[in-house]
Amino acid sequence: MTLSIVAREDNSGSFGxxxxTDIAGYGSLVPHxxxxxxxxxxxxxxxxxGIHLLQLxxxxxSVKKGGEIIIARDKNKKMRQMIAIGKKNSKFCWTGSDTLDVKSSIIGRNYIVAGNCMDSFKVIEETAKYFENNSSMEFSLRLINSILAGHKAGGHIKTISYQLPKSKKIIKKKTKEIFGNSWSSALMIASTNPQIWHNLRIDADKNPIISLKKLYHDTKKSAFKLNKFYKGTIKVKPFYWRQIIK
Structure with a gap:
């Protein structure tokens, strides 16, 4: 039950x-x-x-070739949703048939939006529309506000139906009854001009995307004060790369 956008900023070439999502840990599970x-x-x-695709x-x-290789060798590919964008706005988009409805994606010139278990397709549409209509906005805030637009359009599905394995009975429950209120969000950006606010996350929160926007503004304000006090001598290299440890 996740809504995401991957994008490339035209002017800087930054990727974000x-x-x-409606469980804790979006920042450790989804963005690469x-x-x-x-x-x-x-x-x-x-x-x-995701880690393997960055290695490729x-x-x-290319993103397309790398994505095809990874999905082809994933025995549970029907359960995955993966989107990616690379240099020259090359793209890969996959939504497996066994992911939960409403599931879909929109591919734009320099972005992809995808979601599963959404309230409606409008959630994905509004996310994409906001990103397209705000090209002059600072990249970090543009990404956050795009997801916020999707959230305001309905966000995640409110009830879910599932089948009990033995009786085959269909059960319908509110998603919060199943997953609780420990929602999460994150922003992750790779840039040749890295900033402290390029790696932010919220965990176990009832309103994670709203809290992420507040965190962005608070972090940016703090970073400017820090830079002024230390006269620009602190060089920021936020973590964004992960390796597989076997």
Whole structure:
């Protein structure tokens, strides 16, 4: 039950991922960025897929080719949703048939929006529309506000139906009864001009995307004060790369 956007900023070439989900840990499960691209791994998540795709981009494979390789070897591909964008706005988009409705995606010139278990397709539409209509906005805030627009359009589905394994009985429950109120969100950006606010996350929060926007403004204000006090001597290199430890 996740909504994400991956995008490339035209002027700077920065790559970013932003989104939210109705469990804790969006920031540790979904976003992957490097100076070669941005990936979101969601639905029934396989984090390794995102990390492997960034590794393939480092080897000069295209996003499309790398994504095809990764999905082809994933035995649970029907349960995955993965979107990615690379240099020259190359793209990959996959939504498995076993991911939960409403599931869909929109591919734009320099972005992809995808969601699963959404209230309606309008959620994805409004996210994409906001991003397209606000090209002059600071990249971090543009990504956050795009997801916020999707949230305001309905966000995640409010009830979910599932089948009991033995009796085959269909059960309908509110999603909060199943997953609780520990929602989460994150923003992750890879840039040649890195900033402290390029790596932000909210966990176990009832309104994670609203809290993420507040965190962005608070962090940016703090960063400017820090830079002024230390006269620009602090060089920021926010963490955005993850390796697989076996």
């Amino acid at each position: 991922v932003c989104g939210y 960025v490097s100076l070669n691209g941005a990936v979101a791994t969601q639905a029934y998540v396989n984090v390794d897929n 981009l480092d080897q000069n494979l």
